[in-house]
Amino acid sequence: MTKAILIALLGLLAACTAVPAYFPQIDDLDRNDRRDYLQYLQALQTPQEVPATVFSTDGQGLGQVSSVGVDSNGDLFVFHRADRPWTAETFEDFKDTLSENFKSPIQKETIYKLNPVTGKVITKLGANFFNVPHGMNFDANDSLWLTDVGRHQVFRMPKGASTPDLILGEQFVPGNDETHFCKPTDVVVASNGQFFVTDGYCNSRVLKFDENGKFLAQWGTQTGDSELTPYTLDIPHSAALVEELDLVCVADRENSRAICYNAGVTSNRKVGEYNRTIVHRGEMGKVFSIYFNKAEKELVAAGEISTVPYVDRGELEFLPRAFTYSLDGRNLQQWAPITLSIAQDGPSLIHDLCTSKDGQEFFLGDVMQQKIFKYTKVTAPVIG
Ligand SMILES: *[C@@H]1O[C@H](CO)[C@@H](O)[C@H](O)[C@H]1NC(C)=O
Ligand SMILES: *[C@@H]1O[C@H](CO)[C@@H](O)[C@H](O)[C@H]1NC(C)=O
16 A cells, blocks of 8 residues: 555545544644654654564563564574553552562463464463563574563573573662662673673663673663753663674663663773663653674664654654664664554554564564564665
8 A cells, every 4th residue: 555545545434433542743742742753753864664574472462562582593582471461450550579469470472483474473472470571582502682671670480491590680679789680681691601681660770781691781870850961861671792893782761762882792892881872862752772783783672652653744753763873873774663553453652673583574572562574675775
């Protein structure tokens, strides 16, 4: 369907039916949201260039999709919350401690291995262990690294195993020292085994450990009322490693940006020192996920565009919510807008994303619609 037809159809829809509650009118937004939105629109320079070939995992028991990853074989993994969504009751008084009622682990499997072509489940694991699944990535040995914000812990699960062989943090005990986390969001592992943890919802820091789990370094402080610096963070939510540049890049979610720091993995540069900003404030909404597409040497980020689809003067706007950046921070492509068919299934939020082994496909995990969308890369024509 061409864009023109789609817009005509939507005009008709807007004229005939009440616009659903999640399509806000620009006048309904408060001043801050409106400013963010307008800034965001200004930042849009290229049209959406990556058409969706959406693949959905409906009907296979996926709960809130928290994370997606691809192993060295190219299989797609999803870490999800099965029949136990994260709700307002999950933590005591909206604070850091898991509520008593949620301290028994999710009984169902929280990790699925999926066929990356069909989306069908190959195997399921991770039953009776996790409380509030959050981040997931693979290391060079195909071990799964996972974080659980309810348990306040980080885990390594060797390939083929169903229990972890390394656990960091103290179960159910939030903290901010070298052996405690507070709702840790993500973990990424370098090829030499050193790893980084973004911590998290209640701490505002990034930690580095050696290959045995020994603490090496940390940086980041809470974003207070004072000026925003590269070291003031507000929910570091996702991390990506770019080893060829010795960078660890962090999605600073609530500050709507993504920043790279020296990783100290492949160079002698001091770990945790600011190196560059990839996603600037105002470029997209809150940045939920950042991922290094190794095969294509590009960074991919997913943002929350809380106000889309969006009706402005009777016209529905489709805003991209996934962005591709070159390693020097140039915004290359903007894609994955909410479409009418996505919106019809209710609110949608991309919580994590990853790419296929060959770097030509993107998997986007939707925490609200509880499924995964697959997009295929389109190479922009070379100009000149
Ligand atoms: C992979 O396993 C080998 C052998 O156990 C180990 O020496 C290496 O550090 C591991 N790599 C990572 C990234 O953990
Ligand atoms: C940032 O990273 C690049 C690529 O690794 C490196 O050449 C440069 O020296 C770094 N800059 C700083 C200020 O650390």
